[in-house]
Amino acid sequence: MAAVAVVALAAACSTTVPGRSTPAQSSAGGESTASVAAPASTAGGGAPNQALRKYYDQSIAWGSCSSFAATDDFDDPGTSRLQCGTITVPIDYSNPGAGDATIAVDRLLAQGTKQGSLLVNPGGPGGSGVQLVGGSATNWSKLAVNQTFDMVGWDPRGVGASTPTIRCYTDAQVDANRQSTLGDDNSPEGIIKQEAFNKENAELCDQKMGTNFLAHVGTADTVQDLDVLRSVLGDKKLSYIGFSYGTFIGAIYAEKFPHNIRAMVLDGAVDPSEDPSKSNVRQMAGFQTVFDDYAKDCAKSAACPLGTDPTKAVDNYHKLVWPLIDHPVPASPGRPLSYQDAATGTIQAMYSPNLWRALTVGLAQLRTGTGTMMQRLADAYQGRDANGHYSGMMDAFTAINCMDSPAITDPVALGRLDTELRQAAPFNDDGRGTGHAAKGACAYWPAKNTLSPHRVVVPADMAKVVVVSTTHDPATPYANGVSLANQLNAALITFEGSQHTASFEGNTCVDGAVTRYFQSLTVPPAGLRCSE
Structure with a gap:
């Protein structure tokens, strides 16, 4: 197992780390890098083909959130403005007749005259957008943007309340994996045992979920679901804010549906062009930077x-x-x-x-x-609650990452990566490195990844996008935001701080610029910098 022992051993596919963001309580993360061919639906913003028309033309039967709230900690703002529903999407967009999946959706209705829907994604991969909106409805209600926009969360395919839901391991199995010391042994014999374990768990996930579904849980399919949801909500153009991995969803959506965008904010950027190994090392260097910031703050006492x-x-x-x-x-x-x-x-x-x-x-x-x-x-x-139940985010994290990026399988490359990770984040080094590391679960995944690193290319006439990047962001380093803004020809807001994501966290500079952008399409001034 690589030096970053922060993901349960059963989920050992990537050294990146997941998380989530909520307004006024940031904690998002988890990244992947990818590219994808244009879909059979509405590439470039055209009309859906006939086979997909029924999905784009469906409606949502909005109602109570009680069924969703039974498994999620929902925050009722004391009004009836929070509503829930579902939409149907094809598991395989190239073969719509092969079966459907259900996408869970919730919305917090606009308090004033509605401009449209503002769709939000918390990151991960594997984070629940339904929980992001429903679990923080009171906080969203306090934001100016909710005066004119319905706040809409959705659980990407395989995640949260969407079905099928990616569940590879029982709660007891995850508890046991978290106690395992298998990843501490990086001897040749230990590597063999780790790889056997990771292979066994990849096969277990395949047995529970099926190869066909696992092959279609990546971002390539998620962005098509997002475009269907845009249409079902009645929005001609998409207004969207994505945190952390949610920026990756946004970037790939922009590449596939550039003319379907009204306004898009990408906060805590993933760089789709970066090699996965370099991304992992840069990410862990970011965690070391924030650990050092914490140590300096702690040392005051x-x-x-x-x-x-x-x-x-x-x-x-x-x-x-x-x-x-x-x-x-x-x-x-x-x-x-x-x-x-x-x-x-x-x-x-x-x-x-x-x-x-x-x-x-x-x-x-x-x-x-x-x-x-x-x-x-x-x-x-x-994602473990007080009753010992896991949200399933880590299962989804592995499955989506396996589809979004090629697995590293070369033993030399794995050993070099392990060494570089330890050097980048000394605090996270367990002192047991040998220059060798095991292949993760993605190396044994039943479905071939559909995405690979590349520079995102968008047309010059695409609506202006805004990227927010934090100088000391642990999970998505500042340089990622600079690179993504360059690829998308986007406006860049720099936030000077030591945290992951900044929008709707209470900073008047960032929140004011983002709100004005969504409400009036006022692009932030070039070089805008905001501080804590």
């Missing part, structure tokens, strides 16, 4: 568990977490804190300064032999 000298923070962190490899500490009943979960919990806290206090508490607890807070952070990252 004499009680900082990493000490008051930030230059020694990595060494002091290792002293706290490395012993967990061989000796997990008590956390919750039946689930001691493993090293893997401590690493995961630390990564979770890097997404937002709002989580730094929790990390400090968690690290302080480790000094007393307790892992409660670190496990809570890891549970939040892994």
Whole structure:
């Protein structure tokens, strides 16, 4: 297993890390890189062909969100403005008669005169847009953009309340995988065991979900679903904001349906042109930067568990977490804190300064032999609720990534990547590197990836897009936003901060520019920089 031990071993397909964003509570991430041929539907913004007409012409029976809220933590703003429904899409757009999938959708109705729908995606891959809107309805209601736009969330195919739902592992299996030490052994024998495990889990997912469905869960199909949803909502042009991996959805949509865009904000950018290995290394360097920022902030207090000298923070962190490899500490009943979960919990806290206090508490607890807070952070990252049920985001994360990017299978390349990752993020190095690493589950995936890295190419007359990029973004480094803005000929908003994504997080500079853009199509001024 690669140095980034933040994804459950069963999901070991990529070293990138997932997450999600909500207004006023940022925590998104998880990236992939890809390209795709034009679809059989409305490439370039034309009318759908006859075989797809019924999907574009369907309507949503809006109603109660009770069925969705049964599995999601919905936030009712105290009005009837939150509604839910579903649409139907073909599993295979090139063969619509081969079966359908159901896409879950919710919307928070505009409070004033409606301009249209604003579709939102939280990232991941595997994040729930239904949860993003329904779970933060009160926060969305406070935003000026909700005065004139219905806020619309949707669960991409295979995700959340959409069906079929990608579920490869039981809750008990995920709990067991999080306690596994298999990934700690990078000896030749250990590599063989890891690869056998990853192969077994890829086959298990194939058995549960079927090759045909898994072959069509990637972003190539998701953007076509997004265009169907645009049509069903009655919007001639798409208004969209995507966070983190959601920027990748937006970029590929722009390439396939450039003339169907009204306004698009891409915050926390994935660079579709970047080699996956380089992307992984750059991402982990970003996490190291934010870890260093955290260490400097923590060091202001004499009680900082990493000490008051930030230059020694990595060494002091290792002293706290490395012993967990061989000796997990008590956390919750039946689930001691493993090293893997401590690493995961630390990564979770890097997404937002709002989580730094929790990390400090968690690290302080480790000094007393307790892992409660670190496990809570890891549970939040892994999508585990208080009842021990997992959201399935990690299953979807693996399946979508496997379709969105070619797997790295060359042993030399894998070993080199493992070494580079350890060097890029010393805090996340478990000290057990050997220069070798195992192939992940994607190397054994039953379906061939449909996307590969490339520069996105869009026509000059496409509507102006806006990219938001944060200077110290841990999961999607600032340079990604610069590159994506260049590819899309987009306006770039620079946010100076140490967090992942910035839109609708309460910064008046960013929020004002984004809101004006959506409501009046006023493009932000060139070189706009916003600070915390």
